[in-house]
Amino acid sequence: MSLNREGRPTRPNPPRDGEGDQPKGGGRAGEAAETGTWTGNRALMLEEPLLFEIGDMETTGVDFDPVPQEVTIGHRAFEHDESFYADRLGGLQRKRPIGLAGLSEPQAVRHYTRLSRQNYAIDLGLFPLGSCTMKHNPRLNEKVARLPGFADVHPLQPADTVQGALEAIHRLGEWLIRLTGMHSVAMSPKAGAHGELCGLLAIRSALEARGDRREVVLVPESAHGTNPATAAFAGYRVENIPANARGRVDLAALKARLGPDVAALMITNPNTCGLFEPDMIAISQAVHAAGGLVYCDGANFNAIVGRVRPGDLGIDAMHINLHKTFSTPHGGGGPGSGPVVFSPALTPFAPLPFVEKQDGNFVLVEEETAGEHHGSSFGRMVAFHGQMGMFTRALAYIMSHGGDGLRQVAEDAVLNANYVLRRLEDVLDAPFGASGPCMHEALFSDKGFAGGLTTLDLAKGLIDEGYHPMTMYFPLVVHGAMLVEPTETESKQGLDQFVGALRSVAERARAGDQSLKAAPVHAPRRRLDETLAARKPVLVYRDPDRAEAAE
Numbered sequence: 001m002s003l004n005r006e007g008r009p010t011r012p013n014p015p016r017d018g019e020g021d022q023p024k025g026g027g028r029a030g031e032a033a034e035t036g037t038w039t040g041n042r043a044l045m046l047e048e049p050l051l052f053e054i055g056d057m058e059t060t061g062v063d064f065d066p067v068p069q070e071v072t073i074g075h076r077a078f079e080h081d082e083s084f085y086a087d088r089l090g091g092l093q094r095k096r097p098i099g100l101a102g103l104s105e106p107q108a109v110r111h112y113t114r115l116s117r118q119n120y121a122i123d124l125g126l127f128p129l130g131s132c133t134m135k136h137n138p139r140l141n142e143k144v145a146r147l148p149g150f151a152d153v154h155p156l157q158p159a160d161t162v163q164g165a166l167e168a169i170h171r172l173g174e175w176l177i178r179l180t181g182m183h184s185v186a187m188s189p190k191a192g193a194h195g196e197l198c199g200l201l202a203i204r205s206a207l208e209a210r211g212d213r214r215e216v217v218l219v220p221e222s223a224h225g226t227n228p229a230t231a232a233f234a235g236y237r238v239e240n241i242p243a244n245a246r247g248r249v250d251l252a253a254l255k256a257r258l259g260p261d262v263a264a265l266m267i268t269n270p271n272t273c274g275l276f277e278p279d280m281i282a283i284s285q286a287v288h289a290a291g292g293l294v295y296c297d298g299a300n301f302n303a304i305v306g307r308v309r310p311g312d313l314g315i316d317a318m319h320i321n322l323h324k325t326f327s328t329p330h331g332g333g334g335p336g337s338g339p340v341v342f343s344p345a346l347t348p349f350a351p352l353p354f355v356e357k358q359d360g361n362f363v364l365v366e367e368e369t370a371g372e373h374h375g376s377s378f379g380r381m382v383a384f385h386g387q388m389g390m391f392t393r394a395l396a397y398i399m400s401h402g403g404d405g406l407r408q409v410a411e412d413a414v415l416n417a418n419y420v421l422r423r424l425e426d427v428l429d430a431p432f433g434a435s436g437p438c439m440h441e442a443l444f445s446d447k448g449f450a451g452g453l454t455t456l457d458l459a460k461g462l463i464d465e466g467y468h469p470m471t472m473y474f475p476l477v478v479h480g481a482m483l484v485e486p487t488e489t490e491s492k493q494g495l496d497q498f499v500g501a502l503r504s505v506a507e508r509a510r511a512g513d514q515s516l517k518a519a520p521v522h523a524p525r526r527r528l529d530e531t532l533a534a535r536k537p538v539l540v541y542r543d544p545d546r547a548e549a550a551e
């Protein structure tokens, strides 16, 4: 056995005492019984335990130099003794071993590679999550985002050393203003929901500037869930406006509720039923006539970009999810960015900083430099200017598509969603299918499922077919909702295969096929207790021996 300088064994993966006949390679006894293989692996689908279960505390995969007896900092040399660290760490130095498993490099690399193979990804296949658009992210965007002039700049660098980066932000802002037909843009919000908060803060400032303290924000039932959450977070009382039988805002109910206490309407358009609000102009006029302002959740802009300019619909503020409309992985796949576009009425209240072109140079307008016309800004949303990596990806996406390409993105997204809707509506109930074409996502319900089968059972069956499930039980206006967003990047061949898989599971659900209750049967794990996982997540590894001793 070889030892490192500290006397710890360096041999990778030493067998533990008495474990010679146990499954290796991470197999677990229960899993092994289920798969019928000695390892618990299913051919190339490999079982993977936790790092702590692979390695142990006695072995090490890295060999550090011993701590030098003398440390030089600047021009001063310090003797190494405990007091040197104790002073510098203020008494917070570690007193016990940290308890991390020692692994060799191949063990660590294999661990993460094996885990990554159990993850579903947009680069593996169609990812039908509605509302959380998962579309192909062109690799060109990634290349541009990694250019050192964008990726390595520091937010505190002097502006004259980052002119290119500031120009990129400015150009992207100009595109967003042009595409939405609005008057100004705040680039700094870092997600869709953050953009919602930004819009509401601007609305509140505008109302307060005219001495108007209003307390209520109206939110249609077909709005995204973040809308009421944001309004409540901003201190407003939230009231619902019902949807009509066609899945749109009930205009009469809205008009009946409008009054002097209503600060704003927060409307998602296209809405979470995947439908366009055709009464949008009438809705905006009614809100304005009652002295309120209109906030539009524009996260679904990918369905209308290049076709509709929200500025023409009477909207006062709208966020855009760059990480939906202009590619970039959504959700857990990466950071977000939610720029907000404003009408002329809200522009003076927009947050700082923003990029402006002055005498041929790009400058970040801050509190000290904001001119008179920006003097009413409500403040700032973030410390610096926003998500540079997202800006460069979005700008690369926009410039590589051009105006006509973006219009085609929206048209293809809508075409694909309608293809899925029409190909499936004979086996899946489409609650608003009769009211015309959908936008970028197709909505189904569990009506017609037999034998007590539910949307969850269908979703689990889809996992066995090799697909990530669609968005489930959202929007709430539809029972057992299933929201499918194929996106514009899927080919007809890809859509046909997905439709075939979904049809087959839907037919089983309609026939009351109880075997669906056991799905997924081919996935690395069967059904998990999702409630327990959400309510009592186990996020810390405890050595079973020590945990027992503690009890």
Ligand SMILES: Cc1ncc(COP(=O)(O)O)c(C=O)c1O
Pocket (backbone or CB within 6 Å): 131, 132, 133, 191, 192, 193, 194, 224, 226, 268, 297, 299, 300, 321, 336, 337, 338
């Ligand atoms: C319609 C809609 N609004 C708001 C959001 C919230 O965006 P974020 O997750 O970036 O906060 C989403 C997220 O996808 C959305 O689909």
